[in-house]
Amino acid sequence: MNTETTPGPDFIRQIVASDVAAGKHGGRVQTRFPPEPNGYLHIGHAKAICLDFGIAEEFGGKCYLRFDDTNPGKEGVEFVEAIKRDVHWLGFDWEERLTHASDYFARLDELAIHLIENGKAYVDHLTPEEIREYRGTLKEPGRNSPYRDRSVAENLELYAAMKRGRFAEGECVLRARIDMASPNMNLRDPTLYRIRKVAHQRTGEEWCIYPMYDFAHTLSDALEGTTHSLCSLEFEDHRPLYDWFLDNLPVPHRPQQIEFSRLNLMFTQMSKRRLKQLVDERWVESWDDPRMPTLAAFRRRGYTPESIRDFIRRAGVTKKENVIELGLLENCIREDLNERASRRFAVLRPLKVVIDNYPEDAEEWLEAANHPNRPELGSRQVPFSREILIEREDFMEDPPKKFHRLKPGGEVRLRYGYIVKCESVVKDAAGNVVEVRCSYDPATRSGAGGEARKVKGTIHWLSARHAARAEVRLYDRLFAVPYPTGEDLREEINPASLEIVEDAAIEPALADPGDERFQFERLGYFYADPALSKPGRPVFNRTVTLRDSWARIEQQALSG
RNA sequence: UGGGGUGUAGCCAAGCGGUAAGGCAACGGGUUUUGAUCCCGUGAUUCGCAGGUUCGAAUCCUGCCACCCCAGCCA
Numbered sequence: 001m002n003t004e005t006t007p008g009p010d011f012i013r014q015i016v017a018s019d020v021a022a023g024k025h026g027g028r029v030q031t032r033f034p035p036e037p038n039g040y041l042h043i044g045h046a047k048a049i050c051l052d053f054g055i056a057e058e059f060g061g062k063c064y065l066r067f068d069d070t071n072p073g074k075e076g077v078e079f080v081e082a083i084k085r086d087v088h089w090l091g092f093d094w095e096e097r098l099t100h101a102s103d104y105f106a107r108l109d110e111l112a113i114h115l116i117e118n119g120k121a122y123v124d125h126l127t128p129e130e131i132r133e134y135r136g137t138l139k140e141p142g143r144n145s146p147y148r149d150r151s152v153a154e155n156l157e158l159y160a161a162m163k164r165g166r167f168a169e170g171e172c173v174l175r176a177r178i179d180m181a182s183p184n185m186n187l188r189d190p191t192l193y194r195i196r197k198v199a200h201q202r203t204g205e206e207w208c209i210y211p212m213y214d215f216a217h218t219l220s221d222a223l224e225g226t227t228h229s230l231c232s233l234e235f236e237d238h239r240p241l242y243d244w245f246l247d248n249l250p251v252p253h254r255p256q257q258i259e260f261s262r263l264n265l266m267f268t269q270m271s272k273r274r275l276k277q278l279v280d281e282r283w284v285e286s287w288d289d290p291r292m293p294t295l296a297a298f299r300r301r302g303y304t305p306e307s308i309r310d311f312i313r314r315a316g317v318t319k320k321e322n323v324i325e326l327g328l329l330e331n332c333i334r335e336d337l338n339e340r341a342s343r344r345f346a347v348l349r350p351l352k353v354v355i356d357n358y359p360e361d362a363e364e365w366l367e368a369a370n371h372p373n374r375p376e377l378g379s380r381q382v383p384f385s386r387e388i389l390i391e392r393e394d395f396m397e398d399p400p401k402k403f404h405r406l407k408p409g410g411e412v413r414l415r416y417g418y419i420v421k422c423e424s425v426v427k428d429a430a431g432n433v434v435e436v437r438c439s440y441d442p443a444t445r446s447g448a449g450g451e452a453r454k455v456k457g458t459i460h461w462l463s464a465r466h467a468a469r470a471e472v473r474l475y476d477r478l479f480a481v482p483y484p485t486g487e488d489l490r491e492e493i494n495p496a497s498l499e500i501v502e503d504a505a506i507e508p509a510l511a512d513p514g515d516e517r518f519q520f521e522r523l524g525y526f527y528a529d530p531a532l533s534k535p536g537r538p539v540f541n542r543t544v545t546l547r548d549s550w551a552r553i554e555q556q557a558l559s560g
Numbered sequence: 561u562g563g564g565g566u567g568u569a570g571c572c573a574a575g576c577g578g579u580a581a582g583g584c585a586a587c588g589g590g591u592u593u594u595g596a597u598c599c600c601g602u603g604a605u606u607c608g609c610a611g612g613u614u615c616g617a618a619u620c621c622u623g624c625c626a627c628c629c630c631a632g633c634c635a
Contacts, residue, residue, distance in 0.1 A: 071635075331585090
């Protein structure tokens with residue numbers, strides 16, 4: 001299916017391949033996906049996951065799932081559980097390689113002491129504000145802290161005191177002693193440890209000092225044996241610091257950091273902070289609301305993990321900032337579902353059609369293929385009777401040119417059934433069409449040679465008295481603007497991102513859909529919401545619409 | 561003249577000195593009992609711009625321009 005166009009190796013795979021060929025790291029490949037458990041994984045993370053796990057797999061290496069849990073208070077187990085579930089769902093397995101930065105706290109502490117002993121770290125009693133002032137600006141160098149030249153002995157003692165809880169939060173920090181005049185801000189004596197007197201989800205009260213990202217991350221990589229440490233572009237500036245730690249500490253491995261650009265999607269906000277805000281301010285129902293770009297949301301909406309991986313593969317890996325069109329993602333899920341989803345009938349907004357020349361209490365069961373191009377998927381029987389339901393949109397009293405559906409005096413084929421002709425319409429007091437009267441041609445029954453006569457249009461339908469009912473949720477993009485900043489949600493949010501159809505009609509075979517994905521013919525792909533559905537009363541999420549070239553033609557027909 | 565990056569079609573993206581892959585979108589046409597699927601066809605005299613080197617440059621050099629990231633005791 002997805003093998004016809006496999007892109008050549010991206011620049012990272014090229015580097016890894018040449019490292020392996022050169023015998024670097026003993027020919028070993030090891031990566032890691034290091035999420036901070038402070039939110040849900042989104043489709044941007046899927047890129048990192050596919051890269052980290054994918055590269056390890058392709059080169060016969062290993063990938064670790066390592067939680068970067070260095071900031072207790074912002075992190076929690078509910079997020080680690082969600083992250084584990086999402087990585088598994090996407091199709092990757094860390095096996096026994098589940099670690100946490102906190103697993104290394106004791107080693108990190110030793111390494112911090114090593115830096116102090118070598119005069120490369122010091123305890124700084126400047127206030128946070130003072131540290132900022134002393135750091136200088138982008139264009140001016142910083143100044144040395146007055147505490148920068150404390151003796152090794154004094155630093156050792158002060159650091160031990162920090163660790164014992166003798167200082168209050170914010171009173172002092174441990175800093176690397178590098179270069180306050182460096183043009184790279186990350187090298188202006190970065191903070192290594194800060195005091196946090198809160199319980200950690202895993203280490204409890206054991207520590208009251210916690211390592212900062214650069215220190216913990218670099219050394220976790222080195223301690224764990226990472227060979228290729230892949231991360232996004234904003235850490236490019238951190239690489240000199242990453243390397244500084246490796247140069248100045250006795251570590252067993254020397255990983256290499258390689259940066260790539262994050263994945264961005266049009267009409268989508270990917271920042272974790274904004275996603276959290278969407279949830280907290282109730283713009284959406286939850287982190288897994290099907291309109292969200294989280295993996296949990298895509299799962300609930302009916303996306304397959306295969307389609308997400310295919311999307312990531314097609315999007316590519318470079319260092320260029322990019323914003324990918326929604327169309328590519330939609331194409332990926334349509335392509336996957338077109339191949340695998342069984343077809344069914346559902347009528348979202350029913351309009352009653354009475355077939356006057358069809359016997360009052362007759363009924364027959366017509367054979368309908370589960371997949372038009374895959375006979376091996378079999379068929380099901382759909383009931384037909386005198387009163388049927390069709391889509392309101394499929395009837396127009398005064399249609400534009402090229403309208404191939406039902407209109408006064410016109411004919412359409414009822415898919416897998418008969419050709420019917422509209423004889424008259426019934427209207428209510430307000431002039432709305434409430435019922436359509438048709439006649440049918442018994443000779444045109446599907447199967448039995450009834451294909452002989454051709455008509456322009458074919459529409460889906462349901463026998464009125466046999467139809468079951470369901471709630472159907474139709475989703476549109478969450479943001480109305482192509483490049484949302486997330487700064488003013490009131491302005492940017494699409495007010496019509498969710499449309500709930502309370503009482504759609506569905507064919508009997510759909511009343512208990514289970515975990516299967518379906519195409520509702522001519523409408524799109526649908527998946528029963530695992531959280532909202534009840535036995536006999538499913539709630540279907542529309543995963544994605546079908547491509548709709550009529551929509552364009554209709555526009556032209558109406559405007560031209 | 562802070563530092564670090566990036567510029568190839570509407571959106572992605574190959575290309576690594578030998579004469580611009582591919583995907584998505586768009587647009588034509590064919591098949592079709594889903595206006596779906598499927599099939600076939602159509603795009604860059606040009607690679608941010610300007611010079612230079614070379615028999616030959618998207619690829620090398622110089623200059624310029626545009627955009628992104630960095631001043632958390634976040635990651």
